[in-house]
Amino acid sequence: xxxxxxxxxxxxxxVFNPSTGDSFSVNPIGLGILKDFxxxxxxxxxxxxxxxxxxxxxxxxxxxxxxxxxxxxQFNLTEYHEQA
Amino acid sequence: MSKRNLTIAVTALNNIDxxxxxxxxxxxxxxxxxxxxRIIGLSYDxxxxxxYMHDLVDKTYQIPLPSAGQQSLLNRLEYIHNIEKVDVIIPxxxxxxxxxxxxxxxxxxxxxxxxxxxxxxFEERHKWALTEFGTKYHIHVPKSKMINSMAEIHTLxxxxxxxxxVKGKFYDASVAYSPDQALGYFNKISGKWGLPIIxxxxxxxxxxxxxxxxxxxxxxxxAVPMRKTYITDKGKAxxxxxxxxxxxxxxxxxxxxxxxxxxxxxxEMIRTDRNEYYLIEINPxxxxxxxxxxxxxxxxxxALVEMALGDEVKPFTTYESGKMxxxxxxxxxxxxxxxETISTMGEL
Numbered sequence: 001x002x003x004x005x006x007x008x009x010x011x012x013x014x015v016f017n018p019s020t021g022d023s024f025s026v027n028p029i030g031l032g033i034l035k036d037f038x039x040x041x042x043x044x045x046x047x048x049x050x051x052x053x054x055x056x057x058x059x060x061x062x063x064x065x066x067x068x069x070x071x072x073x074q075f076n077l078t079e080y081h082e083q084a
Numbered sequence: 085m086s087k088r089n090l091t092i093a094v095t096a097l098n099n100i101d102x103x104x105x106x107x108x109x110x111x112x113x114x115x116x117x118x119x120x121x122r123i124i125g126l127s128y129d130x131x132x133x134x135x136y137m138h139d140l141v142d143k144t145y146q147i148p149l150p151s152a153g154q155q156s157l158l159n160r161l162e163y164i165h166n167i168e169k170v171d172v173i174i175p176x177x178x179x180x181x182x183x184x185x186x187x188x189x190x191x192x193x194x195x196x197x198x199x200x201x202x203x204x205x206f207e208e209r210h211k212w213a214l215t216e217f218g219t220k221y222h223i224h225v226p227k228s229k230m231i232n233s234m235a236e237i238h239t240l241x242x243x244x245x246x247x248x249x250v251k252g253k254f255y256d257a258s259v260a261y262s263p264d265q266a267l268g269y270f271n272k273i274s275g276k277w278g279l280p281i282i283x284x285x286x287x288x289x290x291x292x293x294x295x296x297x298x299x300x301x302x303x304x305x306x307a308v309p310m311r312k313t314y315i316t317d318k319g320k321a322x323x324x325x326x327x328x329x330x331x332x333x334x335x336x337x338x339x340x341x342x343x344x345x346x347x348x349x350x351x352e353m354i355r356t357d358r359n360e361y362y363l364i365e366i367n368p369x370x371x372x373x374x375x376x377x378x379x380x381x382x383x384x385x386x387a388l389v390e391m392a393l394g395d396e397v398k399p400f401t402t403y404e405s406g407k408m409x410x411x412x413x414x415x416x417x418x419x420x421x422x423x424e425t426i427s428t429m430g431e432l
Contacts, residue, residue, distance in 0.1 A: 006328055008406065018328035018405040020290070021311035 001069055002079035003037040017077060024075065029054075033068055034077075043069075087117070091168055092389065093124040093196075096176035097134025097141065101413075102255075102318045105176040107133075108375035110140045112385035115378055119389065124168050130427045136418045143168065146430040150180045157183050158190065165194055172197045172392045174385070176369050178254045181206060199300075199347050199392035201368050208343070209366040211251055211282045217366070221342045223335060224362045226287045226354075230280040237266050240283055249284040249364075252277035257319065257365075259286060284364065289356040291364075292329065293321075295374050296336050297384045299391060300346030304337045306384050306400040308377040313408070321373055321411075326380045328405035335361055348374070348388055373409060380407040 008016040013031050015024040026034065029050075036046045043065070050061050072078060092113060096104025106125070113121045125144035127135050135144045145164050148156040164170065173196050175184040184191075185206055188198050200206075209217055211228070218225030227244070231237070240248060241263060250269035251257040254277050260266035270281050296307035309332045314323035336351055348370035354362045370384060377384050380403040387397050426432040 006405075016406055021313060021325040021327050 001037050001043065001072070003034060003072070004077055004079060007034070007038065007077060009034055009038065015077075017075075020076065022075065030068060033065065034072070037072075087120045089122070090119045090171045090389065091122045091124060093126055093164070093168070093170045093173040094141075094176065095126045095128075095147070095174070095180060097125045097127050097132040097137075097144070098129070099133045099137075101316060102320050103372040103411075104132075105370045105372045105374055107137065107140060108372055109174055109176060109370055109385045110134070111375050112378045112383050113389065114140065115383060116386045116389075118386060122168075124164065124170060126164075126173075127426070130423060133416060135426055135432055136416050136422060144426065144432045146426065150177075150183055154183045154186050158187055161187075161191065161196070162194070165196060170196045172389050174198070174388065175200070178368060181368055197392040197394075199388050201346050201349075202300075205343055205345055206368050209368060211253060211284075211365060212280060214363065214365070218363060221339050223339065224360060226285040226362050226364060228282055228284040230282055231270075232279050232281075234267060234270055237263055237270060240266060244283060244285050247286040249286055251282040251284060253280060253282065257284075287354040287356065287362045287364070289354040289362070292327065292332060292353050292355050292361075293371065293373075294329075294332055294336050294351040294353070295348070295371050295377050295384065296340070296345075296351070297348050297370075297387055298340040298345030299397065300344055302341045302344045303399055304340040305387050305391075305397055306377065306382040306403075307333055307336045308380050308382055308403050309333065310373060310376055314410075321409075323408065323410045324373055324376060326376055326403065326405050326407045331359070332361060335363075348384060376407065376409045377403070379409065380404045 004017060006018050008018060013026045015026055033046055047061055047065060051058065094106050094110055096106035098104040099107040110123050122142050123140060125134055125141040126147045127144050128149055134141050147160050175181055185200050185203050188200055191198060212230045214225050214228060247259050247261045249257055250260050250266055250273060252273040256273045256277060258269040260269055274281055292309055292311050294307055294309045297305045299305050309327040309329040310324045311327055312321040312324045316322050332353060350367040350371040351363065352365040354364055374384060382400040382403050390397050422432055
């Protein structure tokens with residue numbers, strides 16, 4: 001998933017999309033995922049990192065990551081939406 | 085570098101819930117690193133709040149309403165100039181611009197400089213001419229037409245469908261969802277601003293605006309796009325954020341290159357979900373939120389004054405997106421004596 005290049009991520013979890021002026025708050029887990037995507041990591045890389053970091057099963061991580069990615073898309077934070 | 089001392093006259097001191105750009109323009113000029121400014125406020129009404137903002141406005145004179153005509157305005161400006169020796173004048177109301185454009189050469193001979201759009205530029209961006217404007221400069225514009233009577237409302241459903249936008253010739257716009265609503269807005273807006281009324285196709289999307297300034301030679305000297313993040317019931321921005329919007333910047337650049345826009349302007353656009361931009365209005369002067377441009381790193385009113393004085397101004401190349409403005413209201417305490425003086429003597 002390609003996150004907007006100009007998306008601003010703050011360590012406090014504040015997310016700002018300078019193209020639309022929209023802002024969001026994410027928790028540390030969400031921030032970690034956004035940072036990973038922004039750094040060019042793949043969905044599999046992120047799953048592996050989360051498996052190592054959190055004591056939960058693979059299915060839960062896959063489901064939650066999928067939900068979060070859908071939310072990112074819905075809020076137009078991906079390059080795909082930028083080009084549409 | 086020593087600062088130049090300048091006396092600058094500014095209109096639109098109505099810093100109310102639907103604010104004029106005068107006070108933000110004055111704040112920008114006061115922030116200038118190139119000038120020390122003495123501000124002469126030009127007001128139309130004794131209750132314009134800027135008249136009483138003595139930290140921003142050094143002296144205020146009432147001027148005649150635009151309907152009084154050019155000669156009446158000129159007589160008043162001659163009187164003011166004899167006392168104040170005005171270097172530059174910045175009119176900020178759409179409705180007064182015609183008179184100021186017509187008088188600009190006469191004023192220049194008196195020593196009062198301005199930097200205004202040409203009459204042709206001013207006329208061709210009128211709301212009722214926007215379709216032709218869009219075609220000429222390759223900008224998408226929602227379909228629109230002028231109407232002059234209530235009887236025409238009943239033909240709109242077929243032509244435009246509902247909702248549609250009912251607009252005044254200078255100010256005001258409301259979205260009507262039925263012929264009854266359209267009729268109500270027709271009466272309300274025409275009662276305030278006169279005829280014609282402009283009917284515009286409703287375009288679904290997010291409103292994005294841009295404040296800019298052109299040098300009259302086809303160069304965009306500065307531009308900052310903004311999205312309103314808090315909107316009043318009058319549709320005015322109470323808060324907004326500067327955007328990083330290359331496509332909107334490109335539209336502004338193309339427009340200024342095409343029509344060689346001279347002076348400040350505001351583009352009001354709708355960005356659709358498909359990332360298409362539709363021009364809904366061009367204001368031929370700075371918007372009331374122009375101070376956001378200063379906050380974001382581009383002092384457009386300062387650049388306008390420099391160009392009015394014939395200085396060469398280099399285009400701004402950057403600004404800080406994400407910079408926000410948040411308006412506030414403030415009760416000034418005013419002595420009755422001051423209100424009496426501006427009301428009876430026409431100056432304060």
